[in-house]
Amino acid sequence: MMDEKKNNSTDDLREISELFPEKKExxxxxxxxxxxxxxxxxxxxxxxxxxxxxxxxxxxxxxMGMKKKELIFSIIKNLLLAFLAAFWLIPILWLIVTAFSxxxxxxxxRFFPEKWTLxxxxxxxxHPDSVLQYGRWFLNTLIIAVFxxxxxxxxxxxxxxxxxxxxFPGRQGMxxxxxxxxxxxxVLSMIAVYFIMKSIGLTNSHIGMIVVxxxxxxxxxxxxxxxxxxxxxxxxxxxxxxxxxxxxxxFRVMMPLCKPIIVYQIISAFLAPWSDxxxxxxxxxxGISKDWxxxxxxxxxxxxxxxxxxxxxxxxxxxxxxxxxSVLFIIMQKYYVEGVTSxxxxx
Numbered sequence: 001m002m003d004e005k006k007n008n009s010t011d012d013l014r015e016i017s018e019l020f021p022e023k024k025e026x027x028x029x030x031x032x033x034x035x036x037x038x039x040x041x042x043x044x045x046x047x048x049x050x051x052x053x054x055x056x057x058x059x060x061x062x063x064m065g066m067k068k069k070e071l072i073f074s075i076i077k078n079l080l081l082a083f084l085a086a087f088w089l090i091p092i093l094w095l096i097v098t099a100f101s102x103x104x105x106x107x108x109x110r111f112f113p114e115k116w117t118l119x120x121x122x123x124x125x126x127h128p129d130s131v132l133q134y135g136r137w138f139l140n141t142l143i144i145a146v147f148x149x150x151x152x153x154x155x156x157x158x159x160x161x162x163x164x165x166x167x168f169p170g171r172q173g174m175x176x177x178x179x180x181x182x183x184x185x186x187v188l189s190m191i192a193v194y195f196i197m198k199s200i201g202l203t204n205s206h207i208g209m210i211v212v213x214x215x216x217x218x219x220x221x222x223x224x225x226x227x228x229x230x231x232x233x234x235x236x237x238x239x240x241x242x243x244x245x246x247x248x249x250x251f252r253v254m255m256p257l258c259k260p261i262i263v264y265q266i267i268s269a270f271l272a273p274w275s276d277x278x279x280x281x282x283x284x285x286x287g288i289s290k291d292w293x294x295x296x297x298x299x300x301x302x303x304x305x306x307x308x309x310x311x312x313x314x315x316x317x318x319x320x321x322x323x324x325x326s327v328l329f330i331i332m333q334k335y336y337v338e339g340v341t342s343x344x345x346x347x
Contacts, residue, residue: 099315105308120316131306134317136290137297140206141321144293145274147210152217152269153262160224161250165236182219187278194282204286209293212283213273220268227261228254263332271325294321 094111099120101113124134162168163175193212194203202208231254239249255262273280277295284291289300294317301307301314 095315095318098312099319101312101315104310104312106311120312121320124313124316124320130289131301131310132297132313132317133289133292134294134297134320137292137294138321140291141274141293141295144206144209144213145270148213148273149266149270151210151214152220152272153265155214155218156221156224156265156269157255157258157262158250159218159221160228161254163221164225164228165249165254166246178219179222182222186216190279190282193279197283203283204288204291205283206291209273209280209283212279213276217269224258224261224265227258231257267325267329267332270328274321274325 097112098107100116100118101107102115102117102119103113104120107113124132128135163171197203197208197212202211235253235257236249239253244252275295276293277299280293280296281299284293284296289297292300298314298317298321301310301317307314
């Protein structure tokens with residue numbers, strides 16, 4: 001019986017091998033080529049597992065190489081940033097140290113002054129003359145900047161509210177048209193604006209300067225509108241259900257929620273006329289120094305006949321004019337950054 005079973009199983013295997021000749025040929029070819037079979041692969045895996053130090057060492061070498069590359073890249077990047085920072089800061093540092101110099105002109109032989117003094121600040125603030133009337137210039141600049149800031153901020157807030165919170169025919173067309181106009185720099189309209197203001201008698205006038213700075217400010221509504229778009233519509237609808245009109249919604253609902261973007265807009269609107277030179281130089285061209293702004297007055301101090309006796313005073317005046325806006329920015333920096341990021345990334 002046992003012999004019969006063995007013979008039957010041998011016959012079965014022979015029949016299976018005849019049915020699948022490819023498998024047998026593959027095994028024969030692999031044995032002839034010297035390719036490892038399953039047992040050989042297991043043996044190789046056992047040998048690699050027996051030598052784990054090889055893979056670990058290669059991985060550690062790769063990591064060390066990557067760290068070295070990152071370190072080199074970081075050093076190069078920091079050196080480049082340091083060079084750019086020094087290139088930007090050195091002129092500012094030179095202006096600051098020259099403002100405290102006892103030499104009234106430009107020193108070509110040394111960076112730091114030989115003698116230090118506060119006389120330049122005293123002259124700028126308390127001793128006006130025919131060349132230097134800094135107190136008057138500062139007051140003119142402050143008046144123009146404050147009124148321009150108030151009017152510009154009001155215009156931009158109203159335009160932003162209309163485009164963001166109201167729906168009316170032609171709204172999308174007006175938004176597109178205003179965006180196209182905003183692509184062109186303001187200096188392109190400088191000559192046209194000058195002749196228009198001259199025809200109505202507003203050149204060499206502070207009122208004319210305020211009109212120039214604030215008349216077209218409504219086109220700068222995009223960031224404020226972006227901020228207002230993030231305020232839920234349900235808040236305005238709840239106010240309407242309570243009986244509030246558009247004016248009440250604007251002042252009692254939207255304005256308290258828009259405090260960060262209002263701070264941003266106030267700083268931006270104040271900074272433009274405070275530091276502007278091009279439009280001020282074009283509009284205030286009568287030659288009467290008491291009507292000038294600080295930018296025009298400081299520029300005229302750099303005349304070739306005056307620079308050797310007024311350069312230190314010029315540096316002191318430039319340092320003083322930067323103090324108010326720097327203090328304002330430091331105080332409101334939190335709201336300024338929040339307003340910029342919220343209004344520019346959403347909407």
